[in-house]
Amino acid sequence: MRLGALEAGGTKMVCSLGNENGDVLERESFPTTTPEETMPLLIGFFKDKGIEALGIGTFGPVDLKKESPSYGYITTTPKLAWQNHPLLPQLRDALGVPCEIDTDVNAAALAEYTWGxxxxxxxxxxxxxxxxxxxxxxxxxxxxxxxxxxxxxxxxxxxxxxxxxxxxxxxxxxxxxxxxxxxxxxxxxxxxxxxxxxxxxxxxxxxxxxxxxxxxxxxxxxxxxxxxxxxxxxxxxxxxxxxxxxxxxxxxxxxxxxxxxxxxxxxxxxPGLGINSGVAGALLLARRAVAG
Amino acid sequence: MRLGALEAGGTKMVCSLGNENGDVLERESFPTTTPEETMPLLIGFFKDKGIEALGIGTFGPVDLKKESPSYGYITTTPKLAWQNHPLLPQLRDALGVPCEIDTDVNAAALAEYTWGxxxxxxxxxxxxxxxxxxxxxxxxxxxxxxxxxxxxxxxxxxxxxxxxxxxxxxxxxxxxxxxxxxxxxxxxxxxxxxxxxxxxxxxxxxxxxxxxxxxxxxxxxxxxxxxxxxxxxxxxxxxxxxxxxxxxxxxxxxxxxxxxxxxxxxxxxxPGLGINSGVAGALLLARRAVAG
Ligand SMILES: Nc1ncnc2c1ncn2[C@@H]1O[C@H](COP(=O)(O)OP(=O)(O)O)[C@@H](O)[C@H]1O
Ligand SMILES: Nc1ncnc2c1ncn2[C@@H]1O[C@H](COP(=O)(O)OP(=O)(O)O)[C@@H](O)[C@H]1O
Ligand SMILES: [Zn+2]
Ligand SMILES: [Zn+2]
The missing domain is CATH 3.30.420.40 (ATPase, nucleotide binding domain)
Structure with missing residues (x-):
């Protein structure tokens, strides 16, 4: 299963292509500037790679309530350009695959819990x-x-x-x-x-x-x-x-x-996974997105 | 459904008979002295009342790991007579019904969450x-x-x-x-x-x-x-x-x-349930015991 993993950080965005076992096949980083500049680079990376789902571990705060109208939005971050940015909806609409989002640390916790x-x-x-x-x-x-x-x-x-x-x-x-x-x-x-x-x-x-x-x-x-x-x-x-x-x-x-x-x-x-818990966690989120 | 509820406290044991909606039909209190004195009183109260299950909200610490050999035992309490007492196993063996145990405060939390x-x-x-x-x-x-x-x-x-x-x-x-x-x-x-x-x-x-x-x-x-x-x-x-x-x-x-x-x-x-969250929580634990 080809899965996408996005580690969305305040200074850089790390995009990875991997699978449900946590293997990483390809990786690229982009600086986090403004959504206008950064989002197209992320979409460009994941587009046409045949991924079945995308998992996102992000800086926050982020709205994680699935029933909320602003689900998957970055909320009150001090990074003003990203305030109220619809991170998950924009990626889901552009890529047309199921997406699952959580905080970067929750993603890492999930990876350590599952594999670490x-x-x-x-x-x-x-x-x-x-x-x-x-x-x-x-x-x-x-x-x-x-x-x-x-x-x-x-x-x-x-x-x-x-x-x-x-x-x-x-x-x-x-x-x-x-x-x-x-x-x-x-x-x-x-x-x-x-x-x-x-x-x-x-x-x-x-x-x-x-x-x-x-x-x-x-x-x-x-x-x-x-x-x-x-x-x-x-x-x-x-x-x-x-x-x-x-x-x-x-x-x-x-x-x-x-x-x-x-x-x-x-x-x-x-961490049992060293510096890889973030990407492993995002792949697990993607796996959860596939499972529905 | 007739259910038993035990609120096991350090000074007294409150035994109630109720149902899955939290209604209490009968109640009696016994002082908490030693297991030798107190346990037969509890068993006497619940015996022959036709209960389908017993829920126990107890003082602690208590072993809550279902897979543990000392599951349902009071562990390191300062009430020395009760240290390592098999509270749940003894009640389950004497009453022959499924029992579910948790701390008194977890039981109260469950009641407030469900009904309060x-x-x-x-x-x-x-x-x-x-x-x-x-x-x-x-x-x-x-x-x-x-x-x-x-x-x-x-x-x-x-x-x-x-x-x-x-x-x-x-x-x-x-x-x-x-x-x-x-x-x-x-x-x-x-x-x-x-x-x-x-x-x-x-x-x-x-x-x-x-x-x-x-x-x-x-x-x-x-x-x-x-x-x-x-x-x-x-x-x-x-x-x-x-x-x-x-x-x-x-x-x-x-x-x-x-x-x-x-x-x-x-x-x-x-608390939305006032002083009744303890008994309501124990009835909910009993309901869970029936559900398995
Ligand atoms: N070897 C080190 N020893 C002590 N502190 C370090 C070390 N490397 C980085 N730091 C501190 O950790 C911070 C960066 O944390 P890091 O986890 O690498 O990035 P971030 O939190 O931005 O994702 C810096 O403030 C730096 O002071
Ligand atoms: N009206 C009150 N105002 C202030 N403190 C009270 C009052 N009633 C009881 N307390 C305090 O609460 C404690 C008893 O707590 P309680 O919840 O009734 O019992 P327990 O914790 O033993 O189950 C006592 O230490 C007493 O000082
Ligand atoms: Zn602070
Ligand atoms: Zn203390």
Missing amino acids: AAKGMGSCLYVTVGTGIGGGLVIENNLVHGLLHPEFGHMLMRPIPEDIMPEGICPFHTGCLEGLACGPAIEKRWGVSAKELPKDHIAWSIEAGYLAQMCANAVVCLSPEKIILGGGVMAQEHLFPMIRKETGRLLGNYVQHEAVLEGMDGYIVP | AAKGMGSCLYVTVGTGIGGGLVIENNLVHGLLHPEFGHMLMRPIPEDIMPEGICPFHTGCLEGLACGPAIEKRWGVSAKELPKDHIAWSIEAGYLAQMCANAVVCLSPEKIILGGGVMAQEHLFPMIRKETGRLLGNYVQHEAVLEGMDGYIVP
């Missing part, structure tokens, strides 16, 4: 820590949407005493996770690129502390069977043991499950 | 604020379990500056929601019963502040379509407008959905 680090589990939370922080959640094969879709990045944090910038950089909130722990927040706090901070810099224990608060809250609110942390910042692999240890400390033996009590090494993990 | 304040919605969160704080979550007709089941009560809070007891009373955590905002925490903090505190006491703005943090985090993590707050402390109805206002302030217009931006009055609400 959470394969065989009943639920998983995927959180990306990069330019922003976003979370995707799969429970028993369903992507969780609720009113809109989860926005894990804006969870309220308890300030860490050593933090010299406890208010964070989010324009909406004082001291939310994204405002405190995304890549740009690290860079603003310390005045250097996150990549250049030495491993023993206090930046990392603060970073791990906030991410651990998120993991602990995710355990008490959702108790997902696996927490997967990806994104540019998590390239700092030494963060994983720090986050696991602090999450355990914060939970204080309350959650009596071996995964949390003993198996933290296998509980908070990097 | 969240009727017709796609998801709801039910939180009880009483001797403890617990949350139940229904998404698209499914009760959310994850590793164990959600433990909303132990979400980490950001200390409120006016709080004179910011560490809380939870033996497991410093500054978790339950430790800061359950009935006994209010009483410990102010040295009087929560019922006796005047409505303009600062206790209530602190209480509302912590509950609002929970609501805001629930919106960003789960975005349930309705948040229902019940339990003894919520009898203080003036808390509702305070919680709604503070939740809106904490969210800072980030979540662009009319329910959150404008409809807060209809978003954070008391």
